[in-house]
Amino acid sequence: MTIDWNAKLQHLLQTLAFCLAVASIQFAFMPERSYAPGVVYSILVGTIIWVVVDIGRHAMPSAAETGWPKGFSGVLLVAAGIVAGYFFGNKLGDAICQAFGLFGPRGMAHTDADLRSGMLITLLAGIAGSYWFYSRNRSGYLERQVGEVQRHAKEARLKLLETQLEPHMLFNTLANLRALIGVDAVRAQEMLDHMIAYLRATLDASRAATHPLQAEFDRLRDYLELMAIRMGPRLAYTLELPAELAGLPVPALLLQPLVENSIKHGLEPKVQGGRITVRAHRDGPALVLEVRDTGVGDARASGDGPGFGLTQVRERLAALYGAQARMDFALTPEGAHTRIALPVS
Structure with missing residues (x-):
């Protein structure tokens, strides 16, 4: 011994x-x-x-x-x-x-x-x-x-949250695809191709608890392309990822629910649509991830609430980082803004 x-x-x-x-x-x-x-x-x-x-x-x-x-x-x-x-x-x-x-x-x-x-x-x-x-x-x-025991419980909770998120996104995408098939078969085929690419990347990412920030942004791009086919010119997006941050590890599918939340609650209810901006930057020792939209903002219906996406992300951050991570969500007349600060080494 x-x-x-x-x-x-x-x-x-x-x-x-x-x-x-x-x-x-x-x-x-x-x-x-x-x-x-x-x-x-x-x-x-x-x-x-x-x-x-x-x-x-x-x-x-x-x-x-x-x-x-x-x-x-x-x-x-x-x-x-x-x-x-x-x-x-x-x-x-x-x-x-x-x-x-x-x-x-x-x-x-x-x-x-x-x-x-x-x-x-x-x-x-x-x-x-x-x-x-x-x-x-x-x-x-x-x-x-x-x-x-706490570590195993935390891992089990994260797995549960991830299994909740994947079907949620998949069902929404399939519903959008079904609606598009009846009105524009060509665009539906294009959407299906993007969906296959997205699901393949999702399957690869699901084998690890984290992946590089670049992979997270690539998956967001695939998802936003899917949504752009359905919404047309009503959806514009900008992804800002500095090269020096691309390799930092982040939880898989962390930003996806926030972007989906912006589309569902912010841009879709707005006749002219709007823009979603996803940005990553360093703030001292923290990695800051921001999702902004120019949707209906504080004009959202009171019954909408933050929805599944924000709740799921907040719970994952609490399980993974505890008090070391912070998430802020705000509604303004110009749209919604979500800010996540993660500890990085």
């Missing part, structure tokens, strides 16, 4: 702090004793217990959820650490305190009461410290498990 020595160093520092706290509590109850010997004994006893238990446990079969030996072997390990800490810690403490004269004029004199209290303190402190590290390990394991 690989040992995380940075974590072990943290555990050692925590153990030393705990030992100092124990020595201070002892001195508070027995101020007539010198403080220095109590610190030496406490640190030596606690450090030996820590070495035996926290290092020694890696030499034994351990439970995945705690990293500690399973069943009764874990209890024996803690008991062995406490016994070793008490005997070897006291022996070393005696030698060090005598060598440096820390006992003072009183000299080294361990009464039966001293031995009993030392054993009791070592037992209680050893159990408390071991349980503390055991609980921390178990809590860390549970946190990792919760994080893993």
